[in-house]
Amino acid sequence: MNGAGDPGRPTTSNPVTLSRDDVIHVARLARLELGDDEVELFTAQLRSVLDHAADVAALDLAHLEPSTRPIAVENVLRPDEPRPSLDRAEILAAAPSVEDHRFRVPRIGGEAP
């Protein structure tokens, strides 16, 4: 391929196959609860996607920098001047539960680490 370079050659460090326990673990991290049948289904479906991604995982691309976005990162600043923000009453009106102009939530604590 003239000038196109080598897209990369396979390495031996393919990630391991996604397990049922991985799915349960990841669902817990994402605060999702799965039924047993969903764990089965999602394990098979996510495994097929990750198996497809093995083509990418197997490439030797150590010479390339990762790209986080398509345009150059630059700091965006504006003058630090007070100005109106969104209407508080309108914001609170959209909340599921409110008390004393604040968002009300159930007890925080007693969470698993």
Next chain:
Amino acid sequence: MSSARALAAAVRAGERSAREATEGALDAVAARDGVLHAFLSVQGDEALARADEVDAIVARGGDPGPLAGVALALKDNLCTRGTPTTCGSKILQGWCPPYDATVVGLLQGAGAIPLGKTNMDEFAMGSSTENSAFGPTRNPHDTGRVPGGSSGGTAAAVAAGFTPLGLGSDTGGSIRQPAALCGVVGMKPTYGRVSRYGLVAFASSLDQIGPFAADVEDAALLFDVLAGHDPLDSTSLSSVPEPTVDALERGVDGVRVGVCPDLIEGCAADVAARVGEAAEALAGAGARVEEIRIPEFAYGLSAYYLIAPAEASSNLARYDGVRYGLRVDGEDAAAMNTATRTAGFGAEVKRRIMLGTYALSAGYYDAYYAQAQRVRTLVMQAFERAYCSVDLLLGATAPTTAFALGAKVDDPLSMYMNDICTIPSNLAGHPAISVPFGGGDDGLPVGVQVLAPALEEALLFRVARVLQEAAPPGGPPEGGVAA
């Protein structure tokens, strides 16, 4: 149905009233959207009030703007103040944003009449609009088929002739693929060219808002209204865009077009044949057409389906039942978060959140997420090399014509394959357009895709217009619902 530009010209000249045009659009939706389900909500009273304002401006000798009186369909992930914005999800059912997306303000400033909010795959995750929590949209050309997705509601609204124009969002092809399947024009602008302020985030480094229209001229007209800098979007480009409508007539004489087999070979034979004919049409119009291989595109799909879910898993962490949307109670905050998200998200959104969480988790970050970002660099460099020898690339938009409802819902990977030709432009942040170009063996619309380097939207529209003029017969019926 008249074009947006003809309608706007007539309204600005006082020859047609915006109210009469808006009433016509609302009547069409009332008569035919029961079957299609392009809209999730229609704001008829607000639309008529806007139309009256436009007519009043004309009556007192003013100019309401380039889209005067033109009805428009908005994808339901664009924030509209005081109007439900669901993203096709139960978790946002009934939520009314406290502000307008920048593009909504721009449209109103141009005299357009937002008619309603259109159906979509939940949080824009899907390629068929079947992942909507509120039921699928049907393809106006064959109601047994999907309209594509995720902006399937907007594509169907324009294809059915409900509105001349519409807005969608494109993260991996969600404007271009439904445009192809519905036989309309759909365009993804350069990343940062159109403000994303008020677009509910899916994958922030890939998302872009763009126009749908029945033809290229109208798409360019709408794009010119949307393009520009917005201080409310920190990724908005500061350069001033040149109007693209002025360049539409310039043709393609001497333009170097690279026909890319890597954007064709995985497609059905009828789709591939149309792309070949499109290349011949451009050559006939004076373009210098050559074949150009970009094998790196083959890795785009895998990279995208790691990067987009990773970003989504972070962006969708905000749906926690605290500040807006659904709450399902639990004994403590964590249980409430979990119960809310479990009840509020559909299966595809859960899959992507889990996939993204996994790709970002300890032990897999380098192997999957960082690796996918390196592939992104690889794809960007491949584009750069290609654009040393050609000005544009030509390929298919979608691998097939519209498929049957239900055909792919049980196999996520086969659904993801719909995006294989559209993903590279998102990874690179480049503009690309889908133009209807004849029909497939089943008589359904085929779209061909033109890809261009960053900020070359004017060139994209020029080429698209030549393709539109050369498109073979046997394509989609214009602006009507097939019997």
